[in-house]
Every structure is written in structure tokens, then in C-alpha cells.
Amino acid sequence: MKTMKCNEVISNLSCHIDGDGSGEMRRAIEQHMARCRKCRVVSDTIRQTLDIVAETEPFEVPLAVSARLYTRLEKVLSEDLPIQ
Amino acid sequence: MEPHKLNQASAGDEDFALVERVLAGERRAFEPLVRRHERRIFRVVLAVLGNAEDAEEAMQDAFVQAFRHLNQFRREAKFTTWLTRIAVNEALQKRRARREAVSLDDTRDVEEPFVPQRHQNWQANPEKIYGKQEMRRLIESAIEGLPEIYREAFVLRDVEEMSAEEAAQAIGISVPALKSRLLRARLMVREQLAAWLEEPSTLRRRIANAAADIGNAVAVRVMRAAGR
Numbered sequence: 001m002k003t004m005k006c007n008e009v010i011s012n013l014s015c016h017i018d019g020d021g022s023g024e025m026r027r028a029i030e031q032h033m034a035r036c037r038k039c040r041v042v043s044d045t046i047r048q049t050l051d052i053v054a055e056t057e058p059f060e061v062p063l064a065v066s067a068r069l070y071t072r073l074e075k076v077l078s079e080d081l082p083i084q
Numbered sequence: 085m086e087p088h089k090l091n092q093a094s095a096g097d098e099d100f101a102l103v104e105r106v107l108a109g110e111r112r113a114f115e116p117l118v119r120r121h122e123r124r125i126f127r128v129v130l131a132v133l134g135n136a137e138d139a140e141e142a143m144q145d146a147f148v149q150a151f152r153h154l155n156q157f158r159r160e161a162k163f164t165t166w167l168t169r170i171a172v173n174e175a176l177q178k179r180r181a182r183r184e185a186v187s188l189d190d191t192r193d194v195e196e197p198f199v200p201q202r203h204q205n206w207q208a209n210p211e212k213i214y215g216k217q218e219m220r221r222l223i224e225s226a227i228e229g230l231p232e233i234y235r236e237a238f239v240l241r242d243v244e245e246m247s248a249e250e251a252a253q254a255i256g257i258s259v260p261a262l263k264s265r266l267l268r269a270r271l272m273v274r275e276q277l278a279a280w281l282e283e284p285s286t287l288r289r290r291i292a293n294a295a296a297d298i299g300n301a302v303a304v305r306v307m308r309a310a311g312r
């Protein structure tokens with residue numbers, strides 16, 4: 001199997017993270033990861049980033065912004081137009 | 085219970101039920117539907133547009149469009165996906181209009197690959213150190229700092245959890261282009277967060293890391309020399 005360099009691994013990291021690409025590519029990346037601490041850290045911390053992002057709830061919409069949204073909707077909902 | 089606390093299946097069922105009520109003539113049932121999604125939709129349009137004023141307008145237009153065309157919603161898709169696509173369209177239209185007005189263009193993909201600079205492990209439970217609010221602020225500011233083509237790819241795919249195909253279609257780019265932007269976005273967000281989340285660097289850890297990195301460099305040379 002071809003030995004991959006760090007930059008090749010990083011540019012194909014989605015294969016490792018999302019399971020994209022060929023099995024051969026994924027195996028080559030795993031083989032590289034097994035002995036390259038730096039690439040392993042990058043991959044692990046991207047996964048951690050995605051976990052943190054998934055757990056993070058969005059901020060509240062600012063009150064004034066939300067109030068203006070409902071004022072506009074109020075008008076639209078009370079119009080007598082049919083829903084298409 | 086707040087909408088985001090519901091599990092996805094029952095949240096989807098509630099969306100369907102509210103849509104049915106609106107279509108059956110109970111127009112007011114659209115309001116709880118908006119309440120369930122306004123935070124997410126605001127985050128999405130903000131990601132595409134990058135400023136709160138345009139985002140507010142895009143969010144309003146998106147909900148108005150969604151209401152007026154609710155009959156076109158098909159149950160094969162999740163309501164959130166359908167709504168998000170409308171919101172992205174509204175935001176992109178605004179962005180195009182704004183760009184024509186100021187002839188600004190930073191939508192080109194950067195050709196050079198992004199090279200990660202930080203190679204320390206992260207602390208296991210960062211929210212224990214920073215707390216939920218602070219973590220949220222760190223994430224939001226890392227995302228906000230991304231150039232817009234990377235920001236929208238990241239928000240649609242990794243924050244809103246659309247599939248790569250859905251996200252690419254929503255933005256109007258190819259799936260490979262979406263994936264390449266997404267990778268760069270992930271690397272950039274990671275780099276930003278690393279500054280806060282890395283394990284404290286002790287001398288012992290630095291020496292161990294350096295030894296591992298040297299060991300790897302030697303192993304690579306040996307393998308190359310051996311023709312593998």
C-alpha cells in the first residue's frame with residue numbers, strides 16, 4: 001500500500017471522518033494515523049469540534065428582532081390570501 | 085420542554101402536526117411552528133449573510149415564503165430541511181443583491197491547502213472548564229470568523245446536519261465543492277478552538293510529543309527507503 005504524506009492525509013481527511021472515498025484510501029489514512037501523532041491529533045480534535053458543535057444550542061434571537069418577526073407574521077397570517 | 089430538547093423523530097412529528105393544522109385553516113398554528121425554528125433559521129441566515137440586519141430581513145422573508153407556500157411542503161422531507169432551504173435561498177438572494185450593489189467578491193475558493201498548525205490534544209471535558217455559555221460563545225465566534233463560503237458550508241452541514249447533497253443543493257454548488265469547502269472550514273474552526281481547548285502544555289508532554297514526532301519521521305524514512 002502506498003505510504004501517504006501528512007498533507008495528503010489532511011486533504012483527504014473527510015474520508016476518515018465521514019467515511020467518504022474508497023476503502024483503499026481509508027485504509028491508507030488509518031495506516032498513516034497509526035504512526036503519525038500530529039495527523040491523529042488533527043483528526044481527533046476535528047471530531048471533538050463536531051461533537052461540541054452538535055451539542056451547542058443556538059443563541060436566542062435578539063428580543064427586538066424576534067418581536068419584529070412576529071409583528072410582520074401577524075400581518076401576513078391575518079391576510080385573506082390562500083396558502084399556495 | 086424546549087424544541088431543541090425534543091428528540092428528532094418526535095420534533096418532526098410535531099412539525100407535521102402543526103403544518104396540517106395550518107393547512108386545515110388554522111393559520112395561527114404557524115406561529116408555534118416559527119417559535120420552534122426561529123433560532124436555527126436566524127443562525128443559518130446569519131451564517132450566509134454575516135450581518136444581523138440582513139439576516140433579520142432574510143429570516144422574516146423566509147418565514148413569510150414558507151407560510152405562503154406551505155402547500156408545497158412534501159412530507160418526504162423533514163420540515164426543518166425544507167424550511168432551511170427556503171431560508172438559504174432568501175439569504176443567497178440578498179447576498180447577490182448586496183454584492184451587485186457594492187461589487188464585492190470574496191466567494192472564490194482558495195487553492196492552497198490549509199495546513200494545521202496546532203498539534204496538541206484537547207482537554208476531555210472543556211464545558212466543565214468554560215461552562216455552556218462560554219463554550220457557545222467560543223463556537224459562535226470561531227464560526228463567525230470564517231470567510232462566508234466556508235461558514236455557510238460548515239453551518240449547513242455540521243451545525244444544521246444537512247447531508248452533503250442537501251447542503252450543496254441549497255447553496256447551489258457541486259457536492260465535491262461543498263466537501264472541499266467543508267474540510268477547510270472544519271480545519272479552520274478546529275484551529276480557532278484549539279487555542280482555548282488544548283491541554284496545558286507541560287514540559288513532560290512536550291518532550292513526549294517531540295519524541296513521537298521524531299520517531300514517526302524516522303519510521304517514514306525507513307519505510308520509503310524500504311520502498312513501501
